[in-house]
Amino acid sequence: MLSVRGVTVRFGGVVALDAVSFDVFPGQIAGLIGPNGAGKTTLFNCLSRLYQPSAGEILFQGQSVLATPRHRIASIGIGRTFQNVALFDRLTVLENVMVGRHCQTHSSFAANALRLAGVVAEQAGAQARAMELIEFMGLEDFTHWPSGGLPFPIRKRVELARALAAKPKLLLLDEPAAGLNHDEVHVLEAQIRRVRDTQDVTVLLVEHHMSLVMSVSDKVITVNFGRKIADGTPEEVRRDPEVIRAYLGTAA
């Protein structure tokens, strides 16, 4: 499904990622963990084409992600959410989710300006699909609220709904549990599973919340100082001495 091969990113003299390779298979939920500054978000930004790696290749369904222009990422089937939530604050929840569908709509400017029949149908379709997702994420009460004023956990759900609107095959979640309380993390865990099971997507998540990662993931990839140090089932990774050293340090 997703194959990351030897990806290296340098910021000036700092090597943020050093030849990281791993695979994610269809239908998996994969967790990417590592201490602060390990390079997790950097890797995510390469996947969604915000950064250009200096070496390596990323393949998505056999297709090179790095050769795909940024505005096409959504239409080849990669969706993502952000650590600190990047919604369109002045648009309503419904409108936010509808923008998520943008890459699936095709009518031209002229047709839009003239409001041709096809556009009306497309618009209605987009709205219906958006409403489905809003229901799916339990956001019905907020449909017509501007997203900017909503509480953080709700905004995170809106962002997830928006990402799902593009019908992604691979969903990248950047710290979905950050800023959530204990109960909300439980809800999130169920939601991630439900998304994978019912929306037919593969999930790759970056997360600090260990119990969430360990319980939800089928496989866990660990990075530290830009290098991959472990890759396996949650059980294997939990016992890995390298991982324990990275998180707990070594005796002086």
Add this chain to the structure above:
Amino acid sequence: MELLLQQIASGLTSGAIYACVALGLVMIYVSTDHINFAQGEMAMFSTYIAWALIQAGVSYWVAFGATMVIAFAGGLLIQRFILKPLEHAPVLALVVCFIALLSIFNSMAGVIWSFTVKQFPSPFPKGDLTGAGLVSYHQIGVVGVTVVMLGLLTCFFRFTTLGLAMRAAAQNASSARLMGVRVSWMLALGWGMAAAIGAVAGMLVAPIVFLDPNMMTGILTYGFAAALVGGIGNPGGAVIGGFVVGVLENLVGTYIIGNELKLSFALVIIVGVLLLKPAGLFGRVNVKRV
């Protein structure tokens, strides 16, 4: 009383035109954070194109439509070929660029069509509604055309997916890009639409102020004032601001300071708004997270 009504009517007419100019400014401001100083001159140039078409024997409304299309294409091309290469340029470079565009359009119009003042036809019948010189048909026409255009624009932005994509691109460009929105093209469309709206303003005002290369200078100043009153960054506010400024300007000019000082009233509004309520009537206060 009669004078008052007359002044309010003519204030609403100028207000409609200021609203169009302000709307053009705001459309570009919300998506790029730039103030297009050439907005007025672009409108003036478009009006000359309409004039040339009408002189060539084209009927008024055909020329009107054709000019909007030409202005749209012109705005789009300016964004693609002049502003897109300057995407990462510092803001001062852009200000210089806008001022350059302003004087280029101004001089070009002068070279092509000369600086002599020309009459521009009005598509509306002469005379007035009440028979007492209160409200002329042209005034009603100007307000009508503006309101229809604003209505269409509102529908476009609210009810079409492309309008939604343009709003999304203006609010959060990188997020929009990840949703598959082609942000750079959305900016180009915004420029095209702003230019077309400006062209309408120019064609509507030309029968009143007469056509010459400097006709939009004062109007642009009122447009700025209108955009600021409404809260720059709020399209609906810009329109209301336009009407407010138009009516106030006429009343203040007639009853308080006299017509010669009317333009300075626009400047007073600009300074006043910036000093007392920088967010305008409907603008949002920008809070920066640190």
